[in-house]
Amino acid sequence: MAVSIAHLGPTGTYSEAAALACARSLHDLGEETLLCACPSIARAIETAAADGAQLAVVPVENSLEGTVTITLDTLWQLDQMQIQQAYVLPISHALLSLASNQSGIKTVYSHPQALAQCHGWLKNFLPEVQLIPTNSTTEALKYLDSDRQAGAIASRRAAELYQIPILAYPINDHPDNCTRFWVLSLQPSPFFGPTEEDKSHTSIAFSVPANVPGALVKPLQAFASRSINLSRIESRPSKRSLGDYVFFLDLEADAKAPSTQAALAELTAYTEILKIFGSYNIQIFTNDR
């Protein structure tokens, strides 16, 4: 039976590109795959959590725009999803339009993150255009047919799929623009290396008792005292009151290593809710197709 992979659709999004990378690695293991395009990132995670898909591939963080907050918030709420693998994909944006040239463009549509990532280029080359946010880079394309003065920022792959000319490429301000994705599933997945092998990263999240001075200090010392490096720390509102947070940590360690086990055991004394999203490796891609 084919392995189903939920992702943010429609076809042509960067999330689909990440899901395709996941599908290719499964094909190498002799598995068939089925991509399942969802209308939102939350829905992609919820689909896998409800067993409607075996895997979900979702963006976590972009090198320019930072955290994809809906991914962290949804993981915290659902709580039983485990991270199997991380992918880092380069993101290169193109300007797509049916206009005969750049100077004919009056409006540019795209996802807010893509607009932000091309902020400098737009300021230089299209300073007068109106920028209009859309729900995905692919959604931006639907305005082009009816309006030849409209442009969209999307991937080269989207240009090919929907047969829309590329007027400029690449147009992102930083050539190293890339996005990290997580592959999630309910159960430990056999497709991402043996579970007894040490993984390079572990992600956890926790809340601390509200209004207790020093509440964040002790959890961080649990790792610091054992020389476990945090590659990332992110606070998200608990949605209870301002100043009350859930903390997301990426540790450079495997959860089953003795020092990590000791730190996590100590952590339970300081935290209100502690969730361990599992250990995984990071695979870095250098080609945007």
Added chain:
Amino acid sequence: MAVSIAHLGPTGTYSEAAALACARSLHDLGEETLLCACPSIARAIETAAADGAQLAVVPVENSLEGTVTITLDTLWQLDQMQIQQAYVLPISHALLSLASNQSGIKTVYSHPQALAQCHGWLKNFLPEVQLIPTNSTTEALKYLDSDRQAGAIASRRAAELYQIPILAYPINDHPDNCTRFWVLSLQPSPFFGPTEEDKSHTSIAFSVPANVPGALVKPLQAFASRSINLSRIESRPSKRSLGDYVFFLDLEADAKAPSTQAALAELTAYTEILKIFGSYNIQIFTNDR
């Protein structure tokens, strides 16, 4: 001469409400004020940084949606702005429309944060509507005149200013929804208490050397070992490469207290760039008008 206060406009935004709160406290000190509406949060901060306004009032964080990343990113880039005061304002959203009742609404426009804050209400009462993001809650109102099947999510104050009927209020999912704002200026401002008096909070930001294991542990220990509590920690991409961050910390201490001074001095040994945005108090408002 009137004190000029830059904020995200146009009139009717929540940022303007925060700027008005700032203006009222200046009026109490006998000062005249002049509000200066800017097209973006970045522009409001840049206006004050270029001495085009004496103060800028900008949102930092919402209790549901978290950090306003553009505020942190702009502060880091500009680097010489100082925080004079923090405000916490309750945020209550209304549904505005020229439709005769809710069931006539097919489309709802608003700022993405406001749409997110009313997610549950929209799902319950308007499950079929199309949600369209705008650049501010006020910008959403411009669609209502030409389309009687359109609604906008904005403040009650915006409804009054633009004379648009309110169909439902409040519609935010969490009644405690509130936003923290910072009052910024280039120079220590005489309007927010004597500088020799201890302030409750200090905000700093720093980058650490890239690819050095444990780089974040030592800066955090500098505060932990002195029992200085962090009320908030936020990582933002440095925009150099993925996994390379700038950390923003809010300390529950005055920067000129001896223990804070010692921690900050120690910090310089571990950080690449360290910026201290100053010490300030937090004023909490309980009325949304």
